[in-house]
Amino acid sequence: MPKTLSELRAGIDQVDRELLALLNRRAALANEVGEIKRAEGSPVFRPEREAQVINGLQSANPGPLKDRNVAHIWREIMSACRALEAPQRVAYLGPAGTFSEAAALQFFGSSIEHVPCVSIDEVFRATAAGTAEYGVVPVENSTEGVVARSLDLFLGSPLHIVGETSLLVRHNLLRQSNSLEGVQAVLAHPQALAQCQGWLNNHLPDVERRAVSSNAEGARLAAGNPAWAGIASDRAATEFGLHIAAHAIQDDAFNRTRFAVVCLPQTLAAPEASGKDCVSLIVSVPNRPGAVHDILVPLKHHGVSMTRFESRPARSGQWEYYFYIDLQGHPSQPHVAAALKDLQSLCAFYKVLGTYPLGE
Numbered sequence: 138m139p140k141t142l143s144e145l146r147a148g149i150d151q152v153d154r155e156l157l158a159l160l161n162r163r164a165a166l167a168n169e170v171g172e173i174k175r176a177e178g179s180p181v182f183r184p185e186r187e188a189q190v191i192n193g194l195q196s197a198n199p200g201p202l203k204d205r206n207v208a209h210i211w212r213e214i215m216s217a218c219r220a221l222e223a224p225q226r227v228a229y230l231g232p233a234g235t236f237s238e239a240a241a242l243q244f245f246g247s248s249i250e251h252v253p254c255v256s257i258d259e260v261f262r263a264t265a266a267g268t269a270e271y272g273v274v275p276v277e278n279s280t281e282g283v284v285a286r287s288l289d290l291f292l293g294s295p296l297h298i299v300g301e302t303s304l305l306v307r308h309n310l311l312r313q314s315n316s317l318e319g320v321q322a323v324l325a326h327p328q329a330l331a332q333c334q335g336w337l338n339n340h341l342p343d344v345e346r347r348a349v350s351s352n353a354e355g356a357r358l359a360a361g362n363p364a365w366a367g368i369a370s371d372r373a374a375t376e377f378g379l380h381i382a383a384h385a386i387q388d389d390a391f392n393r394t395r396f397a398v399v400c401l402p403q404t405l406a407a408p409e410a411s412g413k414d415c416v417s418l419i420v421s422v423p424n425r426p427g428a429v430h431d432i433l434v435p436l437k438h439h440g441v442s443m444t445r446f447e448s449r450p451a452r453s454g455q456w457e458y459y460f461y462i463d464l465q466g467h468p469s470q471p472h473v474a475a476a477l478k479d480l481q482s483l484c485a486f487y488k489v490l491g492t493y494p495l496g497e
């Protein structure tokens with residue numbers, strides 16, 4: 138005899154009570170961990186431990202819950218437990234409703250103190266000055282390429298990278314009404330205007346495109362003028378009380394942005410190995426033939442995979458470049474340590490930006 142709806146709901150109520158008791162037991166344990174950390178003066182946030190918890194649960198997950206939902210749920214549970222130990226202040230490019238805020242929430246969960254900043258420079262400054270313990274900055278977009286300002290700021294910054302997260306960026310056209318009739322200007326961050334140019338050319342070809350400091354700022358302005366539209370996230374629509382006049386208008390359906398999580402080394406030292414890690418470096422090589430080729434040789438020799446290789450002008454006027462390199466692995470692994478040592482010996486400039494667990 139199949140169970141009735143009310144019997145099934147009674148079953149769910151029972152499980153929820155058990156889950157509540159278990160979650161509170163977990164929170165009490167985290168509180169005790171917090172006391173030990175306070176006594177030791179060690180950091181509350183431990184990204185490698187959180188990565189291990191999630192990886193372990195995903196490997197043990199019998200379903201029917203999907204692995205990515207398991208990750209989501211436990212990130213929130215750990216965020217709540219972490220906040221009991223001590224709330225973490227996180228800086229990002231604001232205002233509320235930006236993709237940077239969404240990335241901060243995806244990485245840290247929702248139990249954080251928000252420190253919205255007016256620019257990427259300000260995120261670096263606020264984090265270096267201790268106004269925030271952590272900063273979240275965009276580094277790369279799958280349609281538009283590198284976020285040059287972030288890469289340039291890394292060069293002279295005391296901050297290092299302790300984590301990464303990537304976000305599927307879905308842009309919507311937001312305005313006071315839910316039609317495209319009468320739009321006279323579209324206001325958004327230049328990267329969003331670029332990521333939606335095909336759609337704008339097709340649907341609003343003669344409408345002015347106006348660059349503003351962030352997509353959330355465009356949405357805020359569109360909320361005050363019926364002839365203006367913004368390009369921003371679902372969250373921004375809710376935040377500013379706007380309609381979504383067109384959904385997912387980005388030209389690339391799989392448009393993703395990668396974000397780096399940064400902090401001062403004294404806030405959190407380089408995370409220990411989680412099993413799936415990455416090392417980010419900035420190097421420059423002497424200006425001579427074959428120098429760029431030579432820095433790849435130790436990687437091949439020691440069997441280390443390179444997952445990223447970007448160049449930025451060194452601004453010396455000499456056609457010199459800084460190379461931003463991501464390697465797979467952790468310096469505690471002998472083959473990675475050996476490759477880094479050989480690589481360093483070939484470089485005119487060498488800076489480890491960070492070692493951290495690979496993000497989602």
Ligand SMILES: O=C(O)C(=O)C[C@]1(C(=O)O)C=C[C@@H](O)C=C1
Nearest residue numbers: 170181182183186187215218219
């Ligand atoms: O294991 C710890 O160090 C904890 O503080 C517990 C916990 C968790 O909730 O599992 C919370 C915060 C840390 O970032 C890592 C894990």
